[in-house]
Amino acid sequence: MASGLGMVLDEGLASFLEEPVMIIVGTQADGYLPEIARAAGAVLEADRAALHLMVSAWQWPETIANLRANRRITATFSRPADYETYQLKGTVTAIAPPTLEQQARATRYLAEIGEVLAGFGLAPEISAPWRVARDLLALRFVPEAVFVQTPGATAGQKR
């Protein structure tokens, strides 16, 4: 992958990324040591060439430190209802406190994903430790490649 250039996400994918889907962030520390975090929602920019991921710096300080050091990021978006999953790879170009709109979006996302998971029998108090909004930062993520990761025949294919 990795042409180094950004890309424009299609409308369907862009709206999927803003749905209440599970968002996992992968980064790496020096020496290629992998790290995992959860994001508290995504907001697309109008031109669909970048998105902002909200991540709790309080809960996931290693991830924030990795991104400040090397900017490489991968994020997986997975819908609990059918496991439809996309993996986006790219670069973080800015790390900043969320705008009021982004903060509101994160609050709404955290409530909605809690409801979705509750619909699958996972009580809100069980998913609460994954839905943390303390010290949120907005990561500006410029995707360079998208992979379909839904289990099945097309898994792993570049989109």
Next chain:
Amino acid sequence: MTLSLTELAACFEGVIPSILCTVGADGTPNISYLSHVTRLDDEHVGLSDQFFSKTARNIRENPRAALLVVNPHDGAQYRLDLQYCETVGSGPVFERMAADLRATSAQVGMTDVMRLRGVAIHRVLGLRAVRSPLAAAPPEAWRGSALPRMAAVVDAFADRTELGEIVDAALDALEAAFRHGATMILLHDPARDCFVTLGSRGYGRTGIGADVLPGEGLIGLSGKEGRAIRVSDASRLRRFGAAVEASSEQENRTRSVALPSLPGAMSQIALPMATQGRIRGVLFLESPKRLAFSAEDEAALALIARQLAAAIALSEADAAEAAPDAPIPRRPSEVASPHIRVVHHAHDDSVFIEHDYLIKGVPGRILIHMLEAFLSAGQVDFSNREIRTDRALRLPGLKDNLETRLLLLRRRLEDKNAPIRLLRLSRGRIRLHVAGYPIVISDRKSGAQ
């Protein structure tokens, strides 16, 4: 506080998927979800290798991985730093995980998608709890008292000698000790190679006589493979025959009894009842609660299932040799009693009483044999020995589970509230009770007798 893998046992129950992150040679991270992670010892975990090619390549290029696991009881998250060691494609670790995966696949109908290629063994270099705004409940909070409960259940049936009493005592004691929801005991019928429900608790109906084929669903898989299978979150479970409403019409049409099911069951566990190298049946428990059965419960229930198998085997052996009584002739009077229409189909030995399906196979053959002896010689008392040695019955030999078949027949007659009943006189002896005059119509011979 230093954490150990042992304390994270609940994270490896396969309830909430684990997340793995690897990094390739070019420094790009890759994320994948894992359905199964198992603790091998205090320093190693095994990951189910259903990896997409990217993860497999990353592991070869860079053996370091990050794993996020979740305790399904409180949602607490833990981060493990891993170093890849090797992938195994056979052996006990692989077999165990492959069986777990088959069980999961059978439930969600994804048998082809979820095929295990190998178990990727990793050394755990580091382990820490992920910060949470909520205080995690101590892991000990879920440790039950499986041992005392097991003792109570085994005590309840260990001194019983008659098969029906053993089954009833075990079902009642399991319900009292585990308070889970519903229970079934199924015994293997070697003649038809299936598991037949002999008793149950907690369902709307008994389901006595319902069959499960080896390999079918959790029960069939456990019976076929001889291993315990546990599901802790069956929210996506597709239960075989769950939508089938049990009715007499349906039984008559299919000549079979529908397996009972617990609506909204979230936890299920099936345990093989094996003794002396032979699987005699399956013990099955289910509950509407998530995580109703812990790993400790599984161990306790596995031992109960083994004890139950031994008690049943002993009861079969003891009942085998009772000698026949002198027959008491009680020739039935055709005039005085109401007629009972009994139809027998020879091809599957299915028996219908007053147009209602009763039973098929060897128990059906035995009932017809008894009714014919009653009609021709007035015989009402029968011993296991004479049934076993009667050549016309073509019983499959000493290991034919005659007690099981007689109990099944007796219980099914009771379930259907039939005008024909079997009463147990003493060990190995039974009495036929007919409230009327049976008209037996069998296509085995030319017609009615």
